[in-house]
Amino acid sequence: MKRELQNQVNALVLQVLFRGFRVLYKHDERVRKEMDAWKDGLTLKLVCGPGGAVLAMRKSERTGVAKLHRAQRTAITMRFKSVEGAFRVLTGQMSVSQAYAAHFFTLEGDIYQTMSFVRCVEYAEAYLFPRFWSRRILKEVPEKELSALRVYVLALLENGR
Amino acid sequence: MNYFEFTNPTKLCSGQGALDNLAYELEILGASHPMVLSDAMLEKIGTLKQVTDALSDVQIGRIFTDIPRDSSIETVNRIAKEYRDFGCDALVALGGGSVLDTAKGVRLLISQDADDLLELMGCECVPKGKPVPFVAIPTTAGTGSEATAVAVIKNPKLGIKMEYISQQLVPDTAILDPRMTATLPPRITASTGMDTLCHAIEAFSCLQKNPVSDAYAISAIELVRDNLLRAVRFGASRQARWAMANASFLAGAAFSNSMVGVVHAIGHALGGVCHVPHGDAMNILLPAGMMFNCKKCRDVYGELLLYLGGPELYGKTPKQKRARAAIEEVLRMRERLHRLTGLPVTLKEAGVDPAKFPEVARAALNDGAVIVNPRQVTYEAVIRILEVSYGN
Structure with a gap:
């Protein structure tokens, strides 16, 4: 039951994260710069534990990222070892760096390209979590180029596909 | 951190005559037709x-x-093909970091029945495959590759050094024989020794540090402190050579489990873009990297003073000055090595063109080592570290 609930929360946060990426691609210069530098056609997948929620994306020139079918093979796959581990990261209990240090996920694909994706996640976290919360998990909280409230509102209006 | 993992399955055969056991070690690993990898210089x-x-x-x-100083994916793929063509059943790697990392790449390909190393990129994602007995015999005391789950292999097309992290890379056996490093010139002894020190210091201060990796890192630092200058001055000293070989193994096991940070990230980039030898880059960048991290690592560096400077210095240094004193100990060690061997202490001396800094910084930011660095690594921070290290 607890695991199922965590799974649902993970799926919800992945959806927010995806919409957040699209909003930030349009409104945060740093995120746009990172995504523009990704290899054309780059595909990425976040897998939240065995049988868990999945976010599969590809680089899109127009919107930064676009969704892919979860079963599609991707160039980069970050695979959490457990639903619980993914839940801790996606709910801001620990950062991606801390999760990496604790071996919570494995990575298939080019580490070099993944670092840019990690930076995008950290920028998104700075918007998605309150500042006092981000400070607990991020090494340094990046400055926001627009208000978090605006990001949330734009994310709600964003196409989630 | 409230969870950590530690692994070091390598059997260590260390000391005088260790090499004499090589045939036996291969036999108990079930090997009868080993492929021996080395380089032209060691042959000569x-x-x-x-x-x-x-x-x-x-x-x-x-x-x-035929393994170059910076081994490449193409070299690894070619050797794996020859391994199969010649019906080999084990790997013996004799050399420095490049040869050992090449052997790791070959092992990964053979064990996974793959032809191209690019297919196996990643971190902790490769399952256990076909067993390929693997004995590592380091001829430098620096990379610690004989004890690590990491291989750094150049991708010439992208001009970067790529990291592979997998338990499948860890050698079955490491043979540390002082005879293997006895003829190492003083300058290379100094450069590789500073690489060992850098591994240990970064392992002791990165986000992935843990009590077991700390124990390995501390032992390595003490051995470097007591033996590096001796190994440089008296290259024939088997005792000093052996101690440095052990230090290298210990530091390797430490950072294999706690990773390295900004100094290695920039060092890999400098190697890829400007071809600065890895040990030289570590020697040049370590103090600036420590100064950068000091904001977050004051206590950790303060503790390091005990192992870098000894109990007397530690005892008489006020707590708030210990971190700074630890960095000064590194600078002092570097200065002595510079006087003894001419080992460069600035990027200017190493012939690096400052116009390449932006390219180096961009490559460093994408190195896996920045993720566990205690302080957030930004483009501006890397440029500043490079500028300070250039001699400004």
């Missing part, structure tokens, strides 16, 4: 012959010595 100076002599009762499948 007779080090390779010592190994083939130790294998006189073993049918060597193939000896491959």
Whole structure:
């Protein structure tokens, strides 16, 4: 039951994260710069534990990222070892760096390209979590180029596909 | 951190005569046709012959010595093909970091039945495959590659050094024989020794640090402190050579489990873009990297003073000044090595063109090591570290 609930929360946060990426691609210069530098056609997948929620994306020139079918093979796959581990990261209990240090996920694909994706996640976290919360998990909280409230509102209006 | 993992399955054969056990070690690993990997220099100076002599009762499948200083994906793929063509059943790697990392790449390909190393990129994602017995015999005391789950291999097309992290890369056996490093010139002894020190310091201060990796890192630092200058001055000292070989192994095991940070990230980039030898880059960048991290690592560096400077210095240094004093100990060690061997202490001396800094910084930011660095690594921070290290 607890695991199922965590799974649902993970799926919800992945959806927010995806919409957040699209909003930030349009409104945060740093995120746009990172995504523009990704290899054309780059595909990425976040897998939240065995049988868990999945976010599969590809680089899109127009919107930064676009969704892919979860079963599609991707160039980069970050695979959490457990639903619980993914839940801790996606709910801001620990950062991606801390999760990496604790071996919570494995990575298939080019580490070099993944670092840019990690930076995008950290920028998104700075918007998605309150500042006092981000400070607990991020090494340094990046400055926001627009208000978090605006990001949330734009994310709600964003196409989630 | 409230969770950590630690692994070091490598059997260590260390000390005088260790190489004499090579044939036995291969036999108990179930190998009968090993492929021996080395480089042209080790062949020329007779080090390779010592190994083939130790294998006189073993049918060597193939000896491959055409491994460049910065081994590439193409080299690894080519050797794996030869391994199969010659019906080899084990790997013996004799050399420095490049040869050992090449062997790791070959092992990964053979064990996974793959042809191209690019297919196996990643971190902790490769499952256990076909067993490929693997013995590592380091000829430098620096990379610690004989004890790590990491291989750094160049991708010439992208001009970067790529990291592979997998338990499948860890050698079955490491042979540390002081004879293997006895002829190492003082300058290379100094450069590789500083690489060891850098591994240990970064392992002791990165986000992935844990009590077990700390123990390995501390032992390595103490051995470097007591033996590096001696190994540089008196290269024939077996005691000093052996101690440095052990230090290298210990530091390797430490950072294999706690990773390295900004100094290595920039060092890998400098190697890829400007071809600065890895040990030289570590020697040049370490103090600036420590100064950068000091904001977050004051207590950790303060503790390091005990191992870098000894108990007397630690005892008489006020707590708030210990971190700074630890960095000064590194600077002092570097200065002594510079006087003894001419080891460069600035990027200017190493012939780096400052116009390449932006390219180096961009590559460093994408190195896996920045993720566990205690302080957030930004483009501006890397540029600043490079500028300070250039000699400004």
